[in-house]
Amino acid sequence: MPILSRLLLIVLLALGTLPALADNGAQNAPAPLQAPTVTADQLSQQLDQIKQGITDRNKLTDELLVSLRTKTASVGQQADQLSASLTPQADSLKAKLDVLGPAPEKGAPPESADVTNQRKQLSKDKADLDGRIKQAKTLSLESQSLINQIASLRRDLFQAQISQRTESPLTLTFWQTLARNTADDRPSALLLGSKIGAAMSQAWQPGNRLPFGICITLSLALLAFGRRFLESRLLGMASRHLPSGHLRRSAMAVLIALSTSLTYGLAAWLGYLAFNWNGVLDQDVDDLVQPLVRLVFFAACLSGLGRALLCVNHPSWRLAPFSDDLARRLRLFPTLLAYCTLMVGLVALINDAIGASVASAVATNALAATLICGLIGAMLLTMGRARRALLASGEQPARRPLWVGLLVGGAVLGVLLALLGVLSGYIALAFFLTRQMIGSGFIIVALYLLMHLANDLFESLLSPESRSGTRLQESFGISAPRLEQTSTVLSGITRVFLLLLTLPLVLAPFGAGPAELMSRGSQLFAGRSLGSLQIVPGNIFSALMVLLIGTVILRVIKRWLSQQLLPKTSFDVGMQTSIVTMLGYLGGILVFVLVLGALQVDVKSIAWVASALSVGIGFGLQAIVQNFISGLILLAERPVKVGDWVSIPGVEGDIRRINVRATEIQMGDRSTMIVPNSQLITQNVRNVTLANAQGRVQIRLPMPMSSDASKVRQLIFDILHKHPATLNTPAPTVQLDSIDTGSLLFVCTAYVSSPRDASNVKSDLLFEIIERLRKADLPLTTPQDMVVRTMAHDSGTPPNPLTTAVPAGKT
Numbered sequence: 186m187p188i189l190s191r192l193l194l195i196v197l198l199a200l201g202t203l204p205a206l207a208d209n210g211a212q213n214a215p216a217p218l219q220a221p222t223v224t225a226d227q228l229s230q231q232l233d234q235i236k237q238g239i240t241d242r243n244k245l246t247d248e249l250l251v252s253l254r255t256k257t258a259s260v261g262q263q264a265d266q267l268s269a270s271l272t273p274q275a276d277s278l279k280a281k282l283d284v285l286g287p288a289p290e291k292g293a294p295p296e297s298a299d300v301t302n303q304r305k306q307l308s309k310d311k312a313d314l315d316g317r318i319k320q321a322k323t324l325s326l327e328s329q330s331l332i333n334q335i336a337s338l339r340r341d342l343f344q345a346q347i348s349q350r351t352e353s354p355l356t357l358t359f360w361q362t363l364a365r366n367t368a369d370d371r372p373s374a375l376l377l378g379s380k381i382g383a384a385m386s387q388a389w390q391p392g393n394r395l396p397f398g399i400c401i402t403l404s405l406a407l408l409a410f411g412r413r414f415l416e417s418r419l420l421g422m423a424s425r426h427l428p429s430g431h432l433r434r435s436a437m438a439v440l441i442a443l444s445t446s447l448t449y450g451l452a453a454w455l456g457y458l459a460f461n462w463n464g465v466l467d468q469d470v471d472d473l474v475q476p477l478v479r480l481v482f483f484a485a486c487l488s489g490l491g492r493a494l495l496c497v498n499h500p501s502w503r504l505a506p507f508s509d510d511l512a513r514r515l516r517l518f519p520t521l522l523a524y525c526t527l528m529v530g531l532v533a534l535i536n537d538a539i540g541a542s543v544a545s546a547v548a549t550n551a552l553a554a555t556l557i558c559g560l561i562g563a564m565l566l567t568m569g570r571a572r573r574a575l576l577a578s579g580e581q582p583a584r585r586p587l588w589v590g591l592l593v594g595g596a597v598l599g600v601l602l603a604l605l606g607v608l609s610g611y612i613a614l615a616f617f618l619t620r621q622m623i624g625s626g627f628i629i630v631a632l633y634l635l636m637h638l639a640n641d642l643f644e645s646l647l648s649p650e651s652r653s654g655t656r657l658q659e660s661f662g663i664s665a666p667r668l669e670q671t672s673t674v675l676s677g678i679t680r681v682f683l684l685l686l687t688l689p690l691v692l693a694p695f696g697a698g699p700a701e702l703m704s705r706g707s708q709l710f711a712g713r714s715l716g717s718l719q720i721v722p723g724n725i726f727s728a729l730m731v732l733l734i735g736t737v738i739l740r741v742i743k744r745w746l747s748q749q750l751l752p753k754t755s756f757d758v759g760m761q762t763s764i765v766t767m768l769g770y771l772g773g774i775l776v777f778v779l780v781l782g783a784l785q786v787d788v789k790s791i792a793w794v795a796s797a798l799s800v801g802i803g804f805g806l807q808a809i810v811q812n813f814i815s816g817l818i819l820l821a822e823r824p825v826k827v828g829d830w831v832s833i834p835g836v837e838g839d840i841r842r843i844n845v846r847a848t849e850i851q852m853g854d855r856s857t858m859i860v861p862n863s864q865l866i867t868q869n870v871r872n873v874t875l876a877n878a879q880g881r882v883q884i885r886l887p888m889p890m891s892s893d894a895s896k897v898r899q900l901i902f903d904i905l906h907k908h909p910a911t912l913n914t915p916a917p918t919v920q921l922d923s924i925d926t927g928s929l930l931f932v933c934t935a936y937v938s939s940p941r942d943a944s945n946v947k948s949d950l951l952f953e954i955i956e957r958l959r960k961a962d963l964p965l966t967t968p969q970d971m972v973v974r975t976m977a978h979d980s981g982t983p984p985n986p987l988t989t990a991v992p993a994g995k996t
Contacts, residue, residue, distance in 0.1 A: 445489030491519020
């Protein structure tokens with residue numbers, strides 16, 4: 186595809202220029218001074234200083250702990266480098282000692298004094314190096330232990346902050362405290378304002394006026410026209426160079442998000458350059474503006490993802506199964522949420538810059554949680570009203586997948602908990618939940634778009650009908666089904682990789698996961714147990730999460746196998762069903778083991794459960810276990826499979842499903858018989874379609890002795906051959922079976938592709954044979970004729986023509 190080739194070429198050229206730029210920079214830059222070698226004693230002193238920094242728990246902050254963790258990681262890295270640099274020297278000394286050999290034993294000829302002195306010196310140097318290497322490795326272990334200790338302190342600090350309760354905004358004390366602290370914060374705010382004014386004045390000086398004007402002009406132009414211009418250009422390129430279909434649709438959605446993010450993010454960066462072209466910003470102002478630029482970029486990404494997901498103006502580009510009415514109702518919410526996030530983030534940055542009081546920070550968090558939860562709640566209510574309106578109009582809304590229902594339920598629960606936390610005074614907890622919802626929604630929508638893009642990209646590139654797919658088939662001789670299978674597998678692997686990559690970000694996008702929330706609740710159950718099984722709420726929560734996520738992943742994998750991968754293979758339907766069922770059993774066992782691991786249950790803890798189950802199995806569950814094992818045997822050996830036509834005493838029909846305990850057989854009257862699996866193993870089973878799926882049609886025709894046998898044979902042959910359902914291999918046959926009771930008995934045999942078609946084909950053939958025989962004046966022998974002729978033959982007298990009309994039994 187031309188656009189993909191151009192993008193790849195641009196990336197390669199950009200990557201190719203980086204080494205040249207780096208080389209030019211290295212040639213022009215002054216040579217760095219040789220850094221002195223760090224010794225183990227110096228690293229030990231640094232670790233001691235870090236340990237002293239975490240002794241005073243009252244002065245610890247999250248920023249301080251992050252800084253100390255970075256320093257500790259640096260010490261550990263330097264210790265590893267020191268150990269790695271000393272190891273070759275120790276190996277060299279050891280090699281020299283090996284060359285000299287061991288000291289001579291008593292009674293052996295003495296060696297020269299030079300060799301003895303050299304061996305002693307080498308042994309001393311080696312022992313010194315070994316001690317330094319051992320000390321460096323010990324420091325590396327100590328740094329790792331200190332990192333774990335700092336992480337524990339951060340969790341404790343987070344627990345203290347998240348569980349801290351303040352005055353509720355519904356009380357008068359909250360607002361009185363805020364008013365007093367606002368007056369105290371006013372001088373710092375005025376000082377920051379004066380610094381910003383000074384920076385603006387400095388940016389308008391003659392030396393900075395031209396770049397200031399250029400950057401501001403470009404920034405305003407981007408804000409006014411940049412998004413529409415860039416979006417129209419990118420979408421035009423995509424529509425011209427990408428083939429019509431799913432790939433163009435998903436690529437356009439991603440381009441909409443990118444154009445919005447890049448436009449406003451670049452505009453914010455140009456505004457920052459306008460004021461700080463020559464580094465004129467004060468350090469406090471710079472610490473405020475740089476995070477603000479990043480915040481603008483995040484808000485732009487948030488709005489762009491919402492626009493890409495809804496696609497109000499272009500419904501055909503929409504990836505999500507939203508109705509047009511719902512998309513129009515939700516079109517303003519992404520922008521409002523982005524502006525709300527930007528405004529609240531700006532207030533928080535100003536509070537940090539002026540060192541605002543705790544009351545101001547709490548009020549800011551309460552405002553952020555209330556506004557964002559209000560917007561999310563209004564969005565959920567709008568979705569509910571749109572769904573009810575769709576039902577009232579008589580249309581059926583699109584069926585929600587399981588993960589969408591879980592997200593909606595989680596959003597409702599998060600909004601309720603956050604608002605309740607604000608009203609009850611747990612504002613830190615409410616703000617944390619609000620940040621989690623914003624971050625998780627951002628990541629989930631981005632993941633949704635990327636998954637669609639990856640799937641459509643592989644399907645387009647590896648489609649047998651596409652240009653690239655045709656070239657692959659011609660160049661490498663890959664068949665079309667194999668190409669489709671490769672596309673499905675690569676798409677599945679890519680989506681799983683994206684899911685595994687973003688799942689930790691969803692669980693802890695701001696550095697704190699659910700474990701921190703559950704650790705305080707775990708203290709309530711400290712020391713409590715059920716037998717030898719410790720009751721830990723965190724473990725229970727982890728087990729429930731593992732069970733939920735494992736079940737969802739297992740269902741997705743089974744659906745992917747049964748609907749996408751296996752139908753593109755050469756396996757029959759029965760084999761596909763057996764594979765999916767067996768993988769479902771194995772996946773269920775794996776999820777169960779993972780749940781037990783999350784609960785930290787060992788074999789000893791469930792020994793009494795196993796004993797009780799063994800007794801139950803011995804008395805009442807043996808039939809269930811027998812059927813379960815029989816089901817596994819059926820799936821493994823496959824004497825019968827889904828789609829087979831089987832017959833056991835009292836039951837005959839098609840197998841529709843093989844479950845854990847029983848097999849469902851659909852009978853001829855469309856009813857379903859539930860047969861225990863053990864019957865299919867222990868009893869005689871007739872599988873009509875196991876070895877040969879063909880059906881046989883056999884017709885016995887009695888003809889009078891006066892019939893022309895050759896003419897009858899040829900006529901029936903023509904009928905059997907001309908019927909569209911009969912097979913040429915094996916070929917139809919017409920045999921004269923016997924001459925008995927004054928009649929000829931013809932046996933006509935034909936084969937059809939399925940035993941299920943035999944009865945219908947037999948009926949069609951009989952209708953055709955009777956019609957053709959009547960037209961050819963070849964009557965069939967009737968039962969009355971057979972009875973009369975038999976009696977006349979037994980009496981030895983010729984038959985009376987008058988008696989031929991007498992019914993049988995009245996002669």
